[in-house]
Amino acid sequence: MTAERLLEGLNPTQREAVAYGEGPLLVLAGAGSGKTRVLTHRVAHLIGRGAAEPFEITAVTFTNKAAREMRERAASLIDAGPGLGGAFVGTFHRWALDILRRWPEAAGLPRRFSIIDSDDQRGLMVKILKDEGLDPKEYPARNVLSRISGHVNRLESVKKLERRTDDIRIQVVARLWRRYTARKKELGAVDFDDMLALVLKALSSDQAVAASVKRRARWLLVDEFQDTNKLQMKLLNTVLSETGNITAVGDEDQSIYRWRGAEMDNILDFEHSFPGAHVVALERNYRSTAPILRVSGALIASNTRRRGKKLFTEKDGGEPVHLFIAPGEREEARWVCDRIEALQTSHPLGEMAVLMRTNAQTRPFEEELTRRQVPYRVVGGLRFWQRAEVKDALAYLRLVVRPEDALAFERVVNVPARGIGAVTIDALRSHAEAVGRPVPIAARDTPETLTPRAQVALGRFFEILDEAETQRETMAPADFVGWLLEASGLLGLYDGEEEEKVVRRENLRQLATAVAEASLQGQDLEAFLDGVALFEDSDQKTSADAVSLMTLHSAKGLEFDAVFVAGCEDGLLPHANSQKDAEGLEEERRLAYVGMTRARHRLALTAARERFLFGQRLTTRPSRFLAEIPADSLQDDSDAFSQIVGQSWGLEAAAMVQGPQRSFGRQTGLGRPQSTGSVGAGPSQSRSPQRSVRGRPIAATVEDADGKGWRPGDRVSHQRFGSGVVLSCQGRGPGLKLVIYFDRAGRKTLVPTIAKLEKG
DNA sequence: CCTGTGCCTGTTTTT
DNA sequence: CAGGCACAGG
Numbered sequence: 001m002t003a004e005r006l007l008e009g010l011n012p013t014q015r016e017a018v019a020y021g022e023g024p025l026l027v028l029a030g031a032g033s034g035k036t037r038v039l040t041h042r043v044a045h046l047i048g049r050g051a052a053e054p055f056e057i058t059a060v061t062f063t064n065k066a067a068r069e070m071r072e073r074a075a076s077l078i079d080a081g082p083g084l085g086g087a088f089v090g091t092f093h094r095w096a097l098d099i100l101r102r103w104p105e106a107a108g109l110p111r112r113f114s115i116i117d118s119d120d121q122r123g124l125m126v127k128i129l130k131d132e133g134l135d136p137k138e139y140p141a142r143n144v145l146s147r148i149s150g151h152v153n154r155l156e157s158v159k160k161l162e163r164r165t166d167d168i169r170i171q172v173v174a175r176l177w178r179r180y181t182a183r184k185k186e187l188g189a190v191d192f193d194d195m196l197a198l199v200l201k202a203l204s205s206d207q208a209v210a211a212s213v214k215r216r217a218r219w220l221l222v223d224e225f226q227d228t229n230k231l232q233m234k235l236l237n238t239v240l241s242e243t244g245n246i247t248a249v250g251d252e253d254q255s256i257y258r259w260r261g262a263e264m265d266n267i268l269d270f271e272h273s274f275p276g277a278h279v280v281a282l283e284r285n286y287r288s289t290a291p292i293l294r295v296s297g298a299l300i301a302s303n304t305r306r307r308g309k310k311l312f313t314e315k316d317g318g319e320p321v322h323l324f325i326a327p328g329e330r331e332e333a334r335w336v337c338d339r340i341e342a343l344q345t346s347h348p349l350g351e352m353a354v355l356m357r358t359n360a361q362t363r364p365f366e367e368e369l370t371r372r373q374v375p376y377r378v379v380g381g382l383r384f385w386q387r388a389e390v391k392d393a394l395a396y397l398r399l400v401v402r403p404e405d406a407l408a409f410e411r412v413v414n415v416p417a418r419g420i421g422a423v424t425i426d427a428l429r430s431h432a433e434a435v436g437r438p439v440p441i442a443a444r445d446t447p448e449t450l451t452p453r454a455q456v457a458l459g460r461f462f463e464i465l466d467e468a469e470t471q472r473e474t475m476a477p478a479d480f481v482g483w484l485l486e487a488s489g490l491l492g493l494y495d496g497e498e499e500e501k502v503v504r505r506e507n508l509r510q511l512a513t514a515v516a517e518a519s520l521q522g523q524d525l526e527a528f529l530d531g532v533a534l535f536e537d538s539d540q541k542t543s544a545d546a547v548s549l550m551t552l553h554s555a556k557g558l559e560f561d562a563v564f565v566a567g568c569e570d571g572l573l574p575h576a577n578s579q580k581d582a583e584g585l586e587e588e589r590r591l592a593y594v595g596m597t598r599a600r601h602r603l604a605l606t607a608a609r610e611r612f613l614f615g616q617r618l619t620t621r622p623s624r625f626l627a628e629i630p631a632d633s634l635q636d637d638s639d640a641f642s643q644i645v646g647q648s649w650g651l652e653a654a655a656m657v658q659g660p661q662r663s664f665g666r667q668t669g670l671g672r673p674q675s676t677g678s679v680g681a682g683p684s685q686s687r688s689p690q691r692s693v694r695g696r697p698i699a700a701t702v703e704d705a706d707g708k709g710w711r712p713g714d715r716v717s718h719q720r721f722g723s724g725v726v727l728s729c730q731g732r733g734p735g736l737k738l739v740i741y742f743d744r745a746g747r748k749t750l751v752p753t754i755a756k757l758e759k760g
Numbered sequence: 761c762c763t764g765t766g767c768c769t770g771t772t773t774t775t
Numbered sequence: 776c777a778g779g780c781a782c783a784g785g
Contacts, residue, residue, distance in 0.1 A: 062774090063775075064775085192774090195775090257773080257775095259773065260774070357773080358772055358773075359772085360772095383774095421761045423761075551772085553772085554773090575773080577772060613771085
């Protein structure tokens with residue numbers, strides 16, 4: 001397409017962004033303002049007007065989904081085929097991995113290195129903790145790892161940490177960090193953070209590498225800029241050309257990865273970091289109706305950390321945003337499904353989505369949709385590649401590709417069970433250490449310290465691997481995978497007709513299919529495994545006509561005709577773990593905003609007054625976000641009872657969410673007060689609505705030292721932690737401890753008399 | 761050395 | 776409710 005044609009059909013601000021010349025450019029792209037359009041057109045326009053050769057363009061995104069879309073759309077504009085004439089369009093991690101695979105030695109990596117996922121990371125850290133004799137409760141592996149990750153992403157060194165001699169815990173983390181780094185080096189493995197950090201290392205240690213990468217990044221484009229962290233920012237700065245041709249596209253209102261190190265300052269202070277930067281704001285929204293924009297705009301206006309922009313639409317009219325407050329999560333799902341079925345006549349199922357804060361929330365929706373035989377798909381969630389049987393199969397493949405892969409070896413040397421247990425593995429490890437070689441290589445010596453039985457078993461295992469090596473030469477990749485699944489005995493593990501086994505066999509079959517597809521696209525096994533490590537989904541076009549269920553995080557960048565944001569309850573959205581500081585709360589608000597702005601025509605917000613949490617039925621409270629939306633912008637579809645209740649539960653109550661909160665039964669006078677001062681299972685308890693737990697025994701009341709009765713489900717308030725709900729009671733009398741889930745502070749265990757707990 | 765059972769605890773979001 | 780983990784028995 002010619003350069004002029006590319007500007008046609010764009011609005012003035014879009015055109016300005018697309019046609020802008022050299023130097024830093026920040027495009028503030030509100031939700032639905034044509035961000036991808038601008039990005040892809042800019043890529044095409046750079047080439048079309050002769051400013052750039054395709055291979056001088058590097059465009060990075062955060063998700064594979066976004067990368068794929070950008071690639072496809074750009075390809076259709078520049079008619080250079082799917083290869084984009086050599087332009088790089090992909091995720092940060094793919095970009096990094098390409099560099100590391102090409103120049104591993106510049107980054108200090110072995111020629112063949114492997115990538116470890118978060119499970120592997122955890123496994124390594126657990127071992128290190130054991131080794132150090134540390135209490136895993138005091139130093140949870142995941143926690144330690146996320147702290148390390150935070151340091152890496154903030155460009156902080158171990159040395160800096162070690163200087164913090166005032167804090168023993170920090171010292172411990174520093175030591176663990178060192179050991180973790182050393183362990184990865186031994187294994188020839190890199191984690192996600194390493195990928196980016198090591199590219200930085202390669203760029204600074206090797207001028208030739210730096211020159212090559214920089215040449216290809218002469219025009220640098222960055223999507224979702226609001227989610228970049230310090231490390232990524234440094235990386236961008238390092239490869240940036242002298243003319244500073246960076247195009248950053250983003251929206252601070254959609255920054256949702258603070259927990260992963262995202263620095264909103266990168267977008268808020270862009271002009272400061274890149275002097276002379278040109279800023280274009282895209283505020284015209286093409287996606288949503290006016291009511292949807294009004295509601296989402298009202299919500300996000302409560303945030304303080306923003307540059308501030310106001311989206312507008314030229315579209316008139318539109319369905320009002322609906323609100324539905326259900327008695328429980330089953331009813332919530334039922335209502336949503338009613339709506340979905342009603343909308344089905346005018347919208348394809350693929351254009352509808354139910355969005356929620358946590359993955360666990362999909363359950364009732366899946367059940368309800370299944371019952372009604374409405375096709376759905378869960379996006380993200382328990383990932384295909386993360387399933388145990390798939391990871392086992394991948395471990396075999398990794399061993400074939402990289403025989404020295406110790407992690408893969410240890411994972412499957414005894415899968416299926418061959419009589420190689422912990423004792424044998426330990427012996428192999430010490431032997432490996434003695435000869436100074438990786439475990440899987442050293443294990444070939446079949447050391448005599450092993451029991452005869454283990455020696456034989458190990459021999460058989462290596463026979464399989466050896467044969468695999470020969471088979472691989474003669475077979476097509478997919479056939480080879482099929483053969484390996486059979487020969488390894490993995491498939492045999494799931495013989496039988498039980499549901500679970502059938503599913504697992506099916507998953508393994510799908511893996512083989514994925515390999516076949518990859519090889520059709522010219523990928524060999526190595527490339528396939530890399531793609532898997534980066535979570536690149538093999539299912540290219542999930543155009544299936546099915547309702548989408550997914551988290552708010554996964555929904556970013558997508559759009560649907562109809563969107564349901566479910567679980568608008570305090571502690572869930574905003575999530576209890578993110579309410580400790582104002583920053584966390586603002587991010588939750590952005591998350592809700594992202595969800596709402598996915599909708600084109602219809603948006604509904606739903607909540608449940610009771611919900612299963614920690615295996616118990618608990619009374620919930622409304623999301624404070626509901627109170628931040630003008631009531632006249634919402635159409636309350638709750639049933640008559642819920643509407644009365646909703647007045648206090650849903651809207652007014654949310655407004656006073658900071659203060660002490662009474663349970664809904666009391667406020668409305670529809671239920672009886674909950675066991676105030678009364679002890680034992682009196683009649684009042686079984687009559688109040690939230691007590692009637694579906695077919696489950698009603699928890700007994702337990703007295704504290706003052707004779708006050710407590711039991712699971714009671715709402716309580718605490719001076720510091722605010723309000724919450726009792727999960728369980730331990731002991732009685734003076735020794736009574738209550739496990740409480742606080743809406744804001746999360747889970748705590750308290751002695752009621754000491755903590756001065758109050759009811760309500 | 762493997763497997764099964766029962767207890768316990770923890771539950772956010774993802775490249 | 777679920778997954779992880781420790782322990783006991785085969």
